[in-house]
Amino acid sequence: MTQSEPLSGAADGGTATRGTGRARTSHPSPAPPRSSVRQLAAASVGNAAEWYDWYAYSFLAVYFADQIFPKGSGDSLVPLLSTFAVFAVGFFMRPVGGLLMGAVADRRGRRAALTVTILLMGAGSLLLALTPTYAAAGILAPVVLVVARLVQGLSVGGEFAASTTFLVESAGPGRRGLFSSFQYVSTTIGQLLASGTAALLAHLLTEGQMGDWGWRVPFLVGALISLAGFWIRQGAHETHEVPGKASERPAALEALRRHPRQSLLICGITAGGTLAYYTWTTYLPTYAQMNAGISKGDALAVGTISLAFFAALQPLGGLLSDRVGRKPLLIGFAVGFAALAVPLLHAISSSFASLLLVQCAGMVLLTGYTSIAAAVNAEVFPARVRAAGIGFPYSLTVALFGGTAPYLGTWFKDAGHPGAFPWYVAGLCLVSACVYVILPETAKRPLDGAG
Known part of the structure; x- marks a missing residue:
């Protein structure tokens, strides 16, 4: 089985080494x-x-x-x-x-x-x-x-x-x-x-x-x-071949210790995406009620309709990324939000139609991140430490930026600066856009550890 080198470049089990032209594995990959x-x-x-x-x-x-x-x-x-x-x-x-x-x-x-x-x-x-x-x-x-x-x-x-x-x-x-x-x-x-x-x-x-x-x-x-x-x-079916000896299995902190660059990449990949996700899928109905005076019933109805629309978009985004690559979708999402988060959030009025249009437009942009986030994250780490390598930096970033989005939006409103929150969303998406630009394209590379 030929494998390409993961972003880590480390010679872990199941990881390709530089300059050999061939992958070297410690253990066979599981059957498809x-x-x-x-x-x-x-x-x-x-x-x-x-x-x-x-x-x-x-x-x-x-x-x-x-x-x-x-x-x-x-x-x-x-x-x-x-x-x-x-x-x-x-x-x-x-x-x-x-x-x-x-x-x-x-x-x-x-x-x-x-x-x-x-x-x-x-x-x-x-x-x-x-x-x-x-x-x-x-x-x-x-x-x-x-x-x-x-x-x-x-x-x-x-x-x-x-x-x-x-x-x-x-x-x-x-x-x-x-x-x-x-x-x-x-x-x-x-x-x-x-x-x-x-x-x-x-x-x-x-x-x-x-x-x-x-x-x-x-x-x-x-x-x-x-x-x-x-x-x-x-x-x-199990997708990961586990070493037979406990001493050969990765330590709990091995991903952070041996792959710090990849861990930081996960944070940069996730920061803008998680903030935009929790803003548009969870906080937007409340934001519309506080800042545009839309009724609670209309806000909840729009949220439900837009979530169903969002779910239907995901496979389309995933299929598109398999054809054109991950980076065009990621950059499109981040640049789109950096440029449009402020005008979109300011366009919300008390009408049902305006909120529906804004929420669905954001869902289209957001799909460029959400539909492929799992693939992009998995393609960053070698199979040996993939789950732990993704799990900690991703969840920490979600807690810091996604989980605090409703609180910060409400805080800006209470502080008398409701217009600052859209700029916060745009700014963090711009930071992630810079990460996406330097991120290697991984869509066509064989996945380390895959059968």
């Missing part, structure tokens, strides 16, 4: 997957389950906040603020999950890590469903909530590391971009399922019923979906 559909299903269903559980928390927080956290000094916002503080804590567990589960994927195999992450997410969801109220258990109630969210954050951070490598390594020649696109297809489906389930229950139940017990139902459903994902993943 028997079923591409099964591989895609194993990664996508599990990923959708992960993100269903992750987003269900934010959609349901308004219903369970005052049951878990007591109101302080008569301020009715204290429970909700406390609940969203726990949401943020989950974000900052993601780098830990990326490092730990990435190491599991590199040392024990991708399928082993995917099994652990789906079980962790299911356990976290079940724990949320069974969280006692403050009235019944006192301080134990918020403690259980925090533990459940920490487990979910650990799981989500590990999920990206493991499923990214698994998806891209499962792809046949010339199809890595297409397979990569299903990362965000499944993520978006999970988000839509979470919002749809919450909306359906809110429609069927009274406000009192939702506050008493209805909010627990989606978390129970999430635990069941996680079990289904676990079953599907059991039949998946």
